[in-house]
Amino acid sequence: MATVMVVDDASFMRIMLRQLIEGAGHTVVCEAVDGLDAIDKYKKYRPDLVTMDITMPEMEGVDALRAIRQFDPRARVIMCSAVGHQHRIVEAIQLGASDFLVKPFMKERVVEALHKVSQAIEAGKK
Template sequence: MANILVVDDAAFMRMMIKDILSKNGYNVVGEGENGVKAIEKYKELKPDLVLMDITMPEMDGIQALKEIRAFDPAAKIVMCSAMGQQGMVIEAIQSGARDFIVKPFQADRILEAVKKVLG
């Protein structure tokens, strides 16, 4: 069973994602509400995959993505973001994100990305 870290500044969004993942046999090992927490939790929990929002307070998802990848170049990170942030999508992919999910998303899209990235 894959261990997943969910990072989003909206608690309801984390809950929704957690729900989708756990109903489909994934283990949500931790969650965070900003990039700083994402890095801390990644180092502590060493998850198989991180699902992370881009727009967050304190440190955004792109910065956190870069720092996690610097710490662990093999880190598997899927970014989530609202519509119309194409520039950020490109930066996220260039910075090493494995996939990108646009909000509002369907449960199927999350599961498809997770399966694809975890192989």
């Protein structure tokens, strides 16, 4: 199973995602509260995948995605956004995001995205 970093400025969203991720059998290795924190922790923990909120203080998720993918072009990032940020989601996908989740989260959709990215990770290791 994958190691995961959860990035969101709202603690209740990090807790919710952690529960869904760990319930699906993955391990949350760290959490970050904004894009700058995410970049630092990605470099330190090197998780298999990242869930990244789009709208955060200090540095938004799309900018953090760009920096993480420059550091590690193989980084797997699932973007998270509320409805109404479609242009940012499109930009994130163009920058290499692996998938996206819409808030409020539906458990089945989170598990599906984790499974899809985990399969891609495993295929890349072969």
